[in-house]
Amino acid sequence: MDLIRSMHPLARAWLLDGPLSSYVEAFQVLLERGRYAEGSMETALRAWSHFAHWMTKCQLSADQIDEALVEEFLDSHLPRCNCHPAALRTLNGLRASLGHLLSLLREQHVIVELPGPGGPVADELCRYNLHMRDARGLAVGTREDRLVLVGRLLQCKFAGNAIVIGELQPEDVRGFIATELTRVNSVSHASAVTAALRGYFRYRGTCGDAVHALLGVISSPVRWSQASLPRALTNEEVQRLEAHCGQAKRAPLRLLAMVRLALDLGLRVGEIARLEIGDFDWRAGTVTLKRTKSLRQDVMPLPALTGQALAEYMRLERPATTLPSLFVRRLAPHDKPIGVDAVSQAIERALRSAGISRSCHSLRHTLACRLVNSGSSIKEVADVLRHRSLDTSLIYAKLDMQLLAEVALPWPGSAS
Structure with missing residues (x-):
C-alpha cells in the first residue's frame, strides 16, 4: 500500500472509494508478480484512479466494463478532460493499464470472456x-x-x-x-x-x-523465379553491425547473441525466439533446432564466436528466471519468453542504427553468400539453411563469381 499512500489524496480517494476499490489489491499483486518497475506501478494506479473517477460520474459499475467502454473513456472523455491535475492523462499509460483492468476482471469472472469464434x-x-x-x-x-x-x-x-x-x-x-x-x-x-x-x-x-x-479466377502476381539477387551484407557492413551491437544502450549482449545466431547459423527470427537453454550441448559444441519452419529436428555445429556471445549473454545479462527459454523479457511483465517480433525488431533496429538498409533476413543471405564464395556447393548451402528443396538455394549460384567467370562468354568485339 506504500504506492497508494504516496498518491495525491484526491486520486487515492477516487481509487479506494470508487467502483474499482474491490480489485485494487488483486491489481497490485498482478503488477508485483510481473515485477513491474515502481514508476510503472504508480502510473497504472493513477490510470485506474482516473478511470474510476469517470465511472463514478457516469454511475457505472465494474460489471459494465468492456472494450467499448474503455474506448469511450479514451476517445470521448480524455480529449476534453477537466478533471483535477492529479488525474493521469497519458494515452499510452491509460490504454495499457486499462488493458490490465479488463484482463483482471475477466480472470475474476466479473465480466464475460471475449466471445471466441463460433x-x-x-x-x-x-x-x-x-x-x-x-x-x-x-x-x-x-x-x-x-x-x-x-x-x-x-x-x-x-x-x-x-x-x-x-x-x-x-x-x-x-x-x-x-x-x-x-x-x-x-x-x-x-x-x-x-x-x-x-x-x-x-x-x-x-x-x-x-x-x-x-x-x-485466381491469378498470381508476376514474380519471376530467380529474377533477383540475394541482398547480403558486405564484410564492412558486418563489422559495422557487430560494432554497433557492442555499443547498444539496451541489452547489447542479447542483441549480439541474436545477430550471431542469424549471421553464423542462418537461423530465422522465429527459430531464434523459440530457442531454449536445453537445446545447446556445450561439450559437443552443437545446438538442436526443435521448433523449425520445416517441422524437423536439426542438429547444427555451434561456432566458437556464437557460443562465446551466448555464454556472455547468459552469464552477464540474462534476467533471473525459471523459464527454459534462452531469450526472455527484460521489461515487465517478466518471466515470459520474448516473441518473434521482438527479435526481428531488435535486429532491424540495429541494422538501421548501423546505417544498413537491409532486413533481418539479410543476415541469413549473408551466411549463404559466404558459403558459396568460400567454395561450398549449393547442396551444402541448402543443408546449412535447411531448405526443403534444392531449388530454393539455387538463387545463391548467381553469387559464385569464380564459376560464373569460367562460363562467361566474351563480349562481342572485345579482344578476349
Whole structure:
C-alpha cells in the first residue's frame, strides 16, 4: 500500500472509494508478480484512479466494463478532460493499464470472456487448420495467416450460415481479392492472398467440391523465379553491425547473441525466439533446432564466436528466471519468453542504427553468400539453411563469381 499512500489524496480517494476499490489489491499483486518497475506501478494506479473517477460520474459499475467502454473513456472523455491535475492523462499509460483492468476482471469472472469464434465458419476454419497441419505440414505462422484470409472470405459470404462451397461464385472470389488488394496494395500481400485461397479451394476439392471455376479466377502476381539477387551484407557492413551491437544502450549482449545466431547459423527470427537453454550441448559444441519452419529436428555445429556471445549473454545479462527459454523479457511483465517480433525488431533496429538498409533476413543471405564464395556447393548451402528443396538455394549460384567467370562468354568485339 506504500504506492497508494504516496498518491495525491484526491486520486487515492477516487481509487479506494470508487467502483474499482474491490480489485485494487488483486491489481497490485498482478503488477508485483510481473515485477513491474515502481514508476510503472504508480502510473497504472493513477490510470485506474482516473478511470474510476469517470465511472463514478457516469454511475457505472465494474460489471459494465468492456472494450467499448474503455474506448469511450479514451476517445470521448480524455480529449476534453477537466478533471483535477492529479488525474493521469497519458494515452499510452491509460490504454495499457486499462488493458490490465479488463484482463483482471475477466480472470475474476466479473465480466464475460471475449466471445471466441463460433458458428459454421469457425468450425470450417478448425477443420482446415487440421488439414494444413496434418496433411500439408505447414508451420504455425503460415497456418494462422491463411486462416485469417480464408476466414474473411467465408465471413463475407456465409456469415452465420452453413458453408456451401457450391454457392461461392467466381465473382465473389474476384471481389474479395480486389477488396484485399485495395486494403493492402503490395506484391507480397497479393501473393499471400492468392496462396491462401488456392490452398483452401484445393482442400475443398479433396472434400469432393467442384472448385475448378474458383481456382480459375485466381491469378498470381508476376514474380519471376530467380529474377533477383540475394541482398547480403558486405564484410564492412558486418563489422559495422557487430560494432554497433557492442555499443547498444539496451541489452547489447542479447542483441549480439541474436545477430550471431542469424549471421553464423542462418537461423530465422522465429527459430531464434523459440530457442531454449536445453537445446545447446556445450561439450559437443552443437545446438538442436526443435521448433523449425520445416517441422524437423536439426542438429547444427555451434561456432566458437556464437557460443562465446551466448555464454556472455547468459552469464552477464540474462534476467533471473525459471523459464527454459534462452531469450526472455527484460521489461515487465517478466518471466515470459520474448516473441518473434521482438527479435526481428531488435535486429532491424540495429541494422538501421548501423546505417544498413537491409532486413533481418539479410543476415541469413549473408551466411549463404559466404558459403558459396568460400567454395561450398549449393547442396551444402541448402543443408546449412535447411531448405526443403534444392531449388530454393539455387538463387545463391548467381553469387559464385569464380564459376560464373569460367562460363562467361566474351563480349562481342572485345579482344578476349
